[in-house]
Amino acid sequence: MTDFARTKALFDLPDGMIYLDGNSLGPLPKAAAARVSRCVTQEWGEKLITGWNKAGWMVQPTALGDRVGRLIGAEPGHVVLGDTLSIKVYQALAAAIDLVPDRKVILTDSGNFPSDIYMAEGLIKSLGHGHELRVVAPEDVADHINDDIAVLMLTQVDYRTGRLHDMAALTKAAHAAGAVTVWDLAHAAGALAVDVQGCAADFAVGCTYKYLNAGPGAPAFIYIAPRHVDQCQPALSGWLGHEAPFAFDLDYRPGSGIERMRVGTPPVLQMAALDAALDIWDEVDMAALRRASIALTERFIAGVEAACPMLTLASPRDPQRRGSQVSFRFENGYAAMQACIARNVIGDFRAPDIMRFGFTPLFIDAEDVDAAIRVIADVMQNQLWDDPAYQTKSAVT
Numbered sequence: 055m056t057d058f059a060r061t062k063a064l065f066d067l068p069d070g071m072i073y074l075d076g077n078s079l080g081p082l083p084k085a086a087a088a089r090v091s092r093c094v095t096q097e098w099g100e101k102l103i104t105g106w107n108k109a110g111w112m113v114q115p116t117a118l119g120d121r122v123g124r125l126i127g128a129e130p131g132h133v134v135l136g137d138t139l140s141i142k143v144y145q146a147l148a149a150a151i152d153l154v155p156d157r158k159v160i161l162t163d164s165g166n167f168p169s170d171i172y173m174a175e176g177l178i179k180s181l182g183h184g185h186e187l188r189v190v191a192p193e194d195v196a197d198h199i200n201d202d203i204a205v206l207m208l209t210q211v212d213y214r215t216g217r218l219h220d221m222a223a224l225t226k227a228a229h230a231a232g233a234v235t236v237w238d239l240a241h242a243a244g245a246l247a248v249d250v251q252g253c254a255a256d257f258a259v260g261c262t263y264k265y266l267n268a269g270p271g272a273p274a275f276i277y278i279a280p281r282h283v284d285q286c287q288p289a290l291s292g293w294l295g296h297e298a299p300f301a302f303d304l305d306y307r308p309g310s311g312i313e314r315m316r317v318g319t320p321p322v323l324q325m326a327a328l329d330a331a332l333d334i335w336d337e338v339d340m341a342a343l344r345r346a347s348i349a350l351t352e353r354f355i356a357g358v359e360a361a362c363p364m365l366t367l368a369s370p371r372d373p374q375r376r377g378s379q380v381s382f383r384f385e386n387g388y389a390a391m392q393a394c395i396a397r398n399v400i401g402d403f404r405a406p407d408i409m410r411f412g413f414t415p416l417f418i419d420a421e422d423v424d425a426a427i428r429v430i431a432d433v434m435q436n437q438l439w440d441d442p443a444y445q446t447k448s449a450v451t
């Protein structure tokens with residue numbers, strides 16, 4: 055069993071703030087500040103270039119990759135960290151396309167995060183082999199899996215609504231049709247128990263700055279099933295994915311296994327933050343986390359619906375079909391969210407009308423949920439959002 059009161063005490067949360075946005079940027083683990091500072095002063099400051107060997111900087115992408123791998127059910131040695139998620143989507147999709155050379159269709163859904171779609175479009179264009187990106191409604195994905203499809207590329211949890219795809223069933227259907235799968239776990243890793251091995255997923259990618267709490271700009275991860283990795287020719291053939299980077303050969307040879315998905319120099323300071331964040335995750339039982347997350351989201355939905363009839367639930371009502379976030383639609387959702395934020399209940403807004411709240415049992419408990427409901431009820435019932443101060447949009451919503 056995981057003691058969530060204990061994990062909550064491991065985060066540095068501003069007094070009085072109810073932070074329901076850990077699905078977008080996780081909060082600061084107390085140990086991360088000290089760990090990063092030690093990395094700066096004792097590793098970078100004192101070891102300088104010898105830090106690559108002496109402080110283990112060069113092996114961090116795979117060493118920390120294994121710890122992330124446990125959270126997504128990966129085999130040890132098959133997850134590597136680096137770059138941003140958009141880059142990892144590109145790499146995974148390029149490798150997946152290569153595995154099914156006789157087909158041209160990439161199937162995804164309209165709930166996918168735009169960057170995944172943009173990266174796919176860019177890849178298709180640069181390949182110039184006439185691939186087609188087929189975008190269907192999330193609920194229609196299963197009906198569109200047929201023997202045209204080369205790659206099924208989906209994000210498991212919809213960033214707007216929290217709708218959860220059945221990864222096992224869709225992967226099975228894709229395989230039966232002769233396709234391979236790329237799963238984006240951005241809103242799933244650290245939100246629920248993911249089992250890439252059990253689902254026989256082919257490729258998976260995700261980020262570490264959302265539920266995993268490694269800080270803004272923290273590296274992304276990529277998983278390739280062991281049965282495929284040796285056939286994957288990296289589309290981004292950087293030197294650190296080479297078999298022997300320090301041989302400085304002029305010819306590229308892919309590194310062994312998942313190492314080939316490395317590109318360039320790893321972000322060492324950000325890895326230090328991730329290392330501290332993963333110390334918390336090492337103690338978390340994912341089944342217990344999921345139970346706690348469902349209890350929080352159920353409580354939140356019941357409380358908000360009872361107090362705020364003007365809000366419409368945008369997330370699936372069935373908790374088994376939902377990730378760890380709850381979204382409501384409201385015409386003036388942007389202003390309403392600004393009014394909540396001004397009262398220290400932090401969620402976010404996703405166009406056109408989604409108020410989004412993330413639930414993270416590591417640092418959010420039932421008391422926080424009740425306090426958040428009280429604030430949201432006050433904002434909605436008394437139309438506190440109807441104030442010009444809440445209309446101005448910032449660059450990041």
Ligand SMILES: *Cc1c(COP(=O)(O)O)cnc(C)c1O
Nearest residue numbers: 138139140167169209213238240
């Ligand atoms: C958050 C998120 C991203 C962000 O990608 P970055 O390259 O890390 O900025 C991409 N895809 C999905 C599905 C996301 O949720």
